[in-house]
Amino acid sequence: xxxxxxxxxxxxxxxxxxxxxxxxxxxxxxxxxxxxxxxxxxxxxxxxxxxxxxxxxxxxxxxxxxxxxxxxxxxxxxxxxxxxxxxxxxxxxxxxxxxxxxxxxxxxxxxxxxxxxxxxxxxxxxxxxxxxxxxxxxxxxxxxxxxxxx
Amino acid sequence: xxxxxxxxxxxxxxxxxxxxxxxxxxxxxxxxxxxxxxxxxxxxxxxxxxxxxxxxxxxxxxxxxxxxxxxxxxxxxxxxxxxxxxxxxxxxxxxxxxxxxxxxxxxxxxxxxxxxxxxxxxxxxxxxxxxxxxxxxxxxxxxxxxxxxxxxxxxxxxxxxxxxxxxxxxxxxxxxxxxxxxxxxxxxxxxxxxxxxxxxxxxxxxxxxxxxxxxxxxxxxxxxxxxxxxxxxxxxxxxxxxxxxxxxxxxxxxxxxxxxxxxxxxxxxxxxxxxxxxxxxxxxxxxxxxxxxxxxxxxxxxxxxxxxxxxxxxxxxxxxxxxxxxxxxxxxxxxxxxxxxxxxxxxxxxxxxxxxxxxxxxxxxxxxxxxxxxxxxxxxxxxxxxxxxxxxxxxxxxxxxxxxxx
Numbered sequence: 001x002x003x004x005x006x007x008x009x010x011x012x013x014x015x016x017x018x019x020x021x022x023x024x025x026x027x028x029x030x031x032x033x034x035x036x037x038x039x040x041x042x043x044x045x046x047x048x049x050x051x052x053x054x055x056x057x058x059x060x061x062x063x064x065x066x067x068x069x070x071x072x073x074x075x076x077x078x079x080x081x082x083x084x085x086x087x088x089x090x091x092x093x094x095x096x097x098x099x100x101x102x103x104x105x106x107x108x109x110x111x112x113x114x115x116x117x118x119x120x121x122x123x124x125x126x127x128x129x130x131x132x133x134x135x136x137x138x139x140x141x142x143x144x145x146x147x148x149x150x
Numbered sequence: 151x152x153x154x155x156x157x158x159x160x161x162x163x164x165x166x167x168x169x170x171x172x173x174x175x176x177x178x179x180x181x182x183x184x185x186x187x188x189x190x191x192x193x194x195x196x197x198x199x200x201x202x203x204x205x206x207x208x209x210x211x212x213x214x215x216x217x218x219x220x221x222x223x224x225x226x227x228x229x230x231x232x233x234x235x236x237x238x239x240x241x242x243x244x245x246x247x248x249x250x251x252x253x254x255x256x257x258x259x260x261x262x263x264x265x266x267x268x269x270x271x272x273x274x275x276x277x278x279x280x281x282x283x284x285x286x287x288x289x290x291x292x293x294x295x296x297x298x299x300x301x302x303x304x305x306x307x308x309x310x311x312x313x314x315x316x317x318x319x320x321x322x323x324x325x326x327x328x329x330x331x332x333x334x335x336x337x338x339x340x341x342x343x344x345x346x347x348x349x350x351x352x353x354x355x356x357x358x359x360x361x362x363x364x365x366x367x368x369x370x371x372x373x374x375x376x377x378x379x380x381x382x383x384x385x386x387x388x389x390x391x392x393x394x395x396x397x398x399x400x401x402x403x404x405x406x407x408x409x410x411x412x413x414x415x416x417x418x419x420x421x422x423x424x425x426x427x428x429x430x431x432x433x434x435x436x437x438x439x440x441x442x443x444x445x446x447x448x449x450x451x452x453x454x455x456x457x458x459x460x461x462x463x464x465x466x467x468x469x470x471x472x473x474x475x476x477x478x479x480x481x482x483x484x485x486x487x488x489x490x491x492x493x494x495x496x497x498x499x500x501x502x503x504x505x506x507x508x509x510x511x512x513x514x515x516x517x518x519x520x521x522x523x524x525x526x527x528x529x530x531x532x533x534x535x536x537x538x539x540x541x542x543x544x545x546x547x548x549x550x551x552x553x554x555x556x
Contacts, residue, residue, distance in 0.1 A: 040396065041398070044396045044398050047395040048395075048399075051395075051397070051410075054411070055407075055410050059415075060410060060414030060415055060418075061410055061415055062259070062418055062419065064258060064259060064260055064261035065403065065406075065410075068257055068261055068403065069401070069403050069404075072401050072403070076400075
């Protein structure tokens with residue numbers, strides 16, 4: 001009899017465990033390392049963007065080149081933002097994830113500005129400066145997350 | 151004097167036509183990721199292609215047989231067919247990658263829809279091939295590809311730590327799978343099978359005979375060695391600028407950024423022009439190679455010098471390969487990704503290309519006094535052993551690194 005009474009308990013525990021696993025599988029699928037790698041990608045894109053913007057700022061590029069590069073890199077920044085926004089972070093890194101999404105979105109906006117004004121030296125200089133700030137923010141985030149993802 | 155000029159022009163064409171999208175992508179990424187650490191792999195690959203190109207040219211000059219003829223003869227029908235299928239698949243991917251690269255450069259220069267430039271690039275190549283004789287095609291892309299010298303000038307202008315650059319030529323190993331993946335990629339990009347298929351068929355197209363052996367040797371040794379300098383300059387400029395910034399040059403246009411940084415708009419235009427002629431030339435070479443292989447294996451009349459009327463199936467197959475490559479690029483796959491896959495899959499097909507060449511070039515009953523000497527034989531077998539190791543490691547490394555994505 002005892003064993004019969006226990007069986008529903010065991011089954012309930014198993015079901016509860018299964019449900020918990022299913023529910024938990026939707027949470028925390030963005031690890032600290034993955035987030036760090038994502039933020040490092042954003043920093044690298046910002047560094048590359050500064051090189052493109054620098055060419056615009058000193059009238060040392062071709063506007064078609066600057067526009068196409070800005071469009072391509074901006075698309076990559078946007079993709080990174082979406083990827084991070086869609087991923088479910090573990091509670092410990094949620095604030096950093098949110099900050100990373102914000103930084104990536106800001107970077108995508110800067111690329112969009114460069115794409116609109118690929119021949120404007122003044123805009124180029126401003127975008128270069130802002131991208132430097134975005135890169136610094138991304139690097140600070142990497143620092144907060146504990147350094148290189150390896 | 152005339153023959154010296156001819157040899158010099160051949161060397162210049164070999165130098166200008168040395169680089170293709172595989173070299174540009176892998177060498178730029180190698181510099182960004184590992185600074186100068188992979189220069190030794192570039193040098194190793196350059197020596198390898200020089201050794202095998204010299205052998206292929208010699209076999210073609212002495213016997214009148216290009217590489218795929220030799221493959222069929224040595225491997226027999228079954229293995230020859232396997233080699234044909236493997237090399238055709240790799241060639242098709244390579245043509246697609248080069249055509250896509252050409253379209254990317256055109257887009258960077260003129261900013262319109264990418265798909266439009268893919269179609270225009272294919273039409274442009276057909277027009278060039280239709281209008282120019284074989285030698286003219288080779289010279290157009292070879293000489294204009296010399297614009298890539300701007301990367302050497304950029305490397306000098308940057309003033310890198312030359313001690314560190316020199317140190318990069320000392321082979322170093324790491325347990326990092328990404329590092330090993332790039333060793334394979336950089337090495338294989340220099341040894342793409344289409345290069346020797348094209349080189350040996352080109353020797354037949356230009357009616358080389360035993361009197362051309364010196365030209366062949368100088369083309370292969372000096373032309374490719376100088377081409378190796380261009381390849382190394384890609385690693386150096388990228389390692390100097392991108393490595394400290396953590397930039398990932400995942401786009402072909404990024405390769406030109408160091409030159410823009412050094413020389414402004416003029417430098418950028420020279421770099422984009424150089425890349426355009428390199429990838430354009432490689433698109434012609436690789437599509438011709440695909441048709442050469444097919445025609446030589448099936449015993450069709452072949453050769454640009456014969457013209458479409460005398461070699462209709464060869465001409466038609468060339469157009470079909472170009473069209474199929476265009477469809478691959480228009481499908482939306484990133485040309486840089488196609489490049490990475492084409493280079494890695496090429497490694498797997500390398501042994502089937504290089505073993506028959508090595509056997510024939512060393513066969514005295516076939517080559518007479520022009521068979522491999524001790525240096526060619528030793529280098530040839532050493533490289534073949536290396537190729538076998540890399541062919542075994544290539545696919546696992548591709549999977550382990552997620553296609554170089556880390």
